[in-house]
Amino acid sequence: MESRARESRRRGHCVRAVAAAATLLVAGVALWRSGQIRWPAHAHGAARGRRARPADWPSRSTFDATCARSAPIRTCPGYNVCLAEIFDFDEDEMLRARRDSRLGPPPLERARPWCTQWSCIDRTSCELPFKMYQYKPDDLRGMQLADCLQPTNLSRPGIVEHLTEDPSRACAFWFEVRERCRVLRHVSRLKHWRGNGLNHVFVVHTDEGISAVERVKYFGRAAIAQGHATAERFVRGLDIALGLRPKKFTTPDAQLAASPPWARRYLLTFKGAVTHRARVRAGMHHDARRRVLLVTYPNPHQCLASTSVDHPHAQRRSHAFSPLHADCCVKLRAHYTSYNYGSLMNTTFALITPGRQPASYRLAETMASGCIPVFFGFEDAMLPHAQLIDWRALSLSAPVDVDFEGKLLPRLEALVADRERILRMQRALRRALGYFLDRPDGTPAGDVAIVETLRKRFSFELRRN
Numbered sequence: 001m002e003s004r005a006r007e008s009r010r011r012g013h014c015v016r017a018v019a020a021a022a023t024l025l026v027a028g029v030a031l032w033r034s035g036q037i038r039w040p041a042h043a044h045g046a047a048r049g050r051r052a053r054p055a056d057w058p059s060r061s062t063f064d065a066t067c068a069r070s071a072p073i074r075t076c077p078g079y080n081v082c083l084a085e086i087f088d089f090d091e092d093e094m095l096r097a098r099r100d101s102r103l104g105p106p107p108l109e110r111a112r113p114w115c116t117q118w119s120c121i122d123r124t125s126c127e128l129p130f131k132m133y134q135y136k137p138d139d140l141r142g143m144q145l146a147d148c149l150q151p152t153n154l155s156r157p158g159i160v161e162h163l164t165e166d167p168s169r170a171c172a173f174w175f176e177v178r179e180r181c182r183v184l185r186h187v188s189r190l191k192h193w194r195g196n197g198l199n200h201v202f203v204v205h206t207d208e209g210i211s212a213v214e215r216v217k218y219f220g221r222a223a224i225a226q227g228h229a230t231a232e233r234f235v236r237g238l239d240i241a242l243g244l245r246p247k248k249f250t251t252p253d254a255q256l257a258a259s260p261p262w263a264r265r266y267l268l269t270f271k272g273a274v275t276h277r278a279r280v281r282a283g284m285h286h287d288a289r290r291r292v293l294l295v296t297y298p299n300p301h302q303c304l305a306s307t308s309v310d311h312p313h314a315q316r317r318s319h320a321f322s323p324l325h326a327d328c329c330v331k332l333r334a335h336y337t338s339y340n341y342g343s344l345m346n347t348t349f350a351l352i353t354p355g356r357q358p359a360s361y362r363l364a365e366t367m368a369s370g371c372i373p374v375f376f377g378f379e380d381a382m383l384p385h386a387q388l389i390d391w392r393a394l395s396l397s398a399p400v401d402v403d404f405e406g407k408l409l410p411r412l413e414a415l416v417a418d419r420e421r422i423l424r425m426q427r428a429l430r431r432a433l434g435y436f437l438d439r440p441d442g443t444p445a446g447d448v449a450i451v452e453t454l455r456k457r458f459s460f461e462l463r464r465n
């Protein structure tokens with residue numbers, strides 16, 4: 001009797017363990033479907049969790065990078081096998097899943113936004129003209145939070161005229177967050193917090209940013225200006241989406257930047273690591289004959305840098321890549337390294353896809369080279385400085401399941417032929433670039449843009465979002 005009870009308890013544990021594992025798996029699949037690839041593909045069971053491979057699944061890749069120089073890459077032998085092996089990616093299945101996800105009633109949305117321009121901005125206590133107070137190291141003396149303050153010198157044209165040393169006169173309170181700050185939970189101790197952070201703005205120029213959880217826990221009614229502006233973090237009417245400062249091409253080829261959209265070598269280009277599922281799909285539409293160069297490489301979890309070059313069978317934590325997987329890494333790397341990032345800037349259009357976070361270093365880099373952005377798969381992210389930049393006038397946007405060859409490329413080709421229109425787009429692009437690149441005197445352009453957005457907000461001007 002007793003042993004039967006123990007047996008049934010044991011079974012209960014098993015059932016719960018299996019249920020928990022299944023929940024995790026479902027959550028994992030949902031995350032993968034939502035496009036956020038954050039963990040090593042093989043960590044959730046490259047061999048076990050995947051679709052069963054047919055018995056004749058090859059053990060070596062037949063993909064040859066030189067094929068992709070003259071034929072659409074998706075027609076190259078072995079390419080689709082590599083996509084399936086490394087990313088478990090099947091385009092037809094992905095398109096079907098997208099269609100299916102739209103069946104049935106619409107998803108329930110919260111009826112009211114979390115914060116509105118009335119509830120999270122106090123414009124009644126603000127005297128015009130707009131003035132802003134910047135937190136300084138002196139305000140944080142003796143506080144751990146001092147480690148988090150980036151005391152950027154804002155005494156620059158475009159900003160300095162809006163600064164005040166008198167907090168009682170300020171409409172907004174500016175706090176720039178330093179990278180790798182660990183004590184943001186202390187922000188409520190700030191001198192002018194007034195209980196809930198009203199009219200504060202936290203500026204985060206790093207690509208990680210402040211998460212939705214941190215925000216709800218610590219930041220009260222403060223606004224966040226950050227590049228990592230996904231829908232779940234972003235409060236419309238309050239927050240400000242930033243562009244990330246470019247890492248490369250801070251001084252682009254002047255001749256290229258000045259060349260008109262139709263006098264360029266390529267139609268559409270992209271080069272980058274696969275940090276988001278949209279990039280897997282983009283990469284498979286690489287078609288050199290059509291002047292469409294979309295060059296992707298698996299991220300370091302999917303193909304270890306060392307694995308792919310010197311040690312094709314290297315182990316990572318107890319897991320060894322299959323010979324096919326390692327071989328695919330080597331071949332895809334050959335494809336990736338055969339294109340130069342800078343040469344791909346000589347393009348009419350630049351594909352901008354979400355990366356590890358929606359803000360992309362690439363956006364400003366390509367804009368600086370005079371390429372028209374084509375946002376691809378950005379359903380969940382706010383475009384940078386949307387309060388100031390009319391993105392419709394200078395960019396295109398396509399959903400991740402767009403008919404690439406049948407609809408998107410013909411649209412781009414038609415647009416290149418419409419010279420007047422596309423030149424207008426490029427001119428608007430050059431003006432918008434001013435919000436991304438730091439000025440030669442060191443004035444941080446992104447900060448000027450934030451101040452401009454705040455100023456408009458408090459000066460009774462209608463806002464776009």
Ligand SMILES: *[C@@H]1O[C@H](CO)[C@@H](O)[C@H](O)[C@H]1NC(C)=O
Pocket residue numbers: 153154155156
């Ligand atoms: C900030 O920059 C301005 C303009 O370049 C300069 O005049 C001023 O001395 C700087 N202030 C500090 C504290 O470095």
Ligand SMILES: *[C@@H]1O[C@H](CO)[C@@H](O)[C@H](O)[C@H]1NC(C)=O
Pocket residue numbers: 253255256259263264265266346
């Ligand atoms: C860009 O490509 C065009 C067309 O191939 C070429 O004439 C031009 O010299 C290139 N520009 C630069 C800066 O490389």
